Amino acid sequence: MTTGAHTPSQPVRPQRSRLRTFLPLGVAAWLVLEIWLLTLVAGAASGFVVFLILLAGVVLGSVIIKRAGRRAFRSLQETVRQQQGGAPPAARPNSEGNGLMMLGGLLVMIPGLLTDAAGLLLLLPPVQKAVSRYAERTFERRLRAADPGTLGDAFRQARMHRPDGKVVPGEVIREEERADRDQDPRPPLTR
Template identity: 55%
Template sequence: MTFGAQQQTVNSGPPRRSRARRIVPLVVAVWVVLEVWLLTLVAGAAGGWTVFALLAGGVIAGSYVIKRAGRRAWQRLTQSLQTPGAAPAPAPAEGGGNALTMLGGLLLMVPGLISDVAGLLCLFPPTRALLRGSLERRLRRSGTLGEAFQQAQQAQQTRMGEGKVVQGEVIREDAPPAPRPGDPQLPR
């Protein structure tokens, strides 16, 4: 039961889709058609076994790259957790973070030659630096995601610049409190 005036909703047809939601399926479909066409072209020129070897090599190389990047990220995380009060270790300046490296490994694992080339571009250091720069600029210009990106960068700069330590006392609930000097001893 509702009280008050009821509002009428005017439905002028189906909701409008954003431009990205209209274009992304088309881009994916064109990409798949190009991948299949290129694979058949290479198979006709070099043979089916060559294409199979290229695809299998891409899967193996991509899984190796992802495993290695994940291991580096895990090592940086465990190192930062082992030193209490220390800021997380920043990513090396020449390699940056692991996001583009993992994306490159994932693109190598996707069957197709165009995705392999895109994955290698993500792994090659000069092109990875160009990609990182352009992605950072786009993230800064975008709306909400850009704000989150800027907050993350400010937090990283704060952690790297000065480490603020909050003084306090840790109280463990599972251990009995230690006797303090001057407190009377309770019989057990």
């Protein structure tokens, strides 16, 4: 018999986050609600009308995504053209809202009346601005709360040291290294 501290036979599992606990329940409730709404519409009109609504959602969503993608690509081309020409950053085109427009198109494409409503709401500019501001504030708050050594800390350090995001290629030559090289002309591999 050994003396000492008793080690547990089962490792202690970390507590599940609230998101991981309630997300499956939320998805299940959303699916049940979507199916219930579609059966209500089918009962009021017909199954063919529901099929046409779902088909129209897929077509409209693909058109929205295609339009947002083209807009984003045009914005990227214009930005590259202006950077090559040396245009000031204030003259760059406004490309905000393309990601949210694509998300709205994706929500419209997903079968269901609630997702269609949420997707159509995301296409409205005031809603896009509000969602964008909320997402930015949430991202900044989480970045500030990040522990040292995490990915959020790396983003913060990169933003502190390179606020403009420019990378200048080059080589750092310290004065003491230059003095050592001048005294010993042999390459380091032949020592």
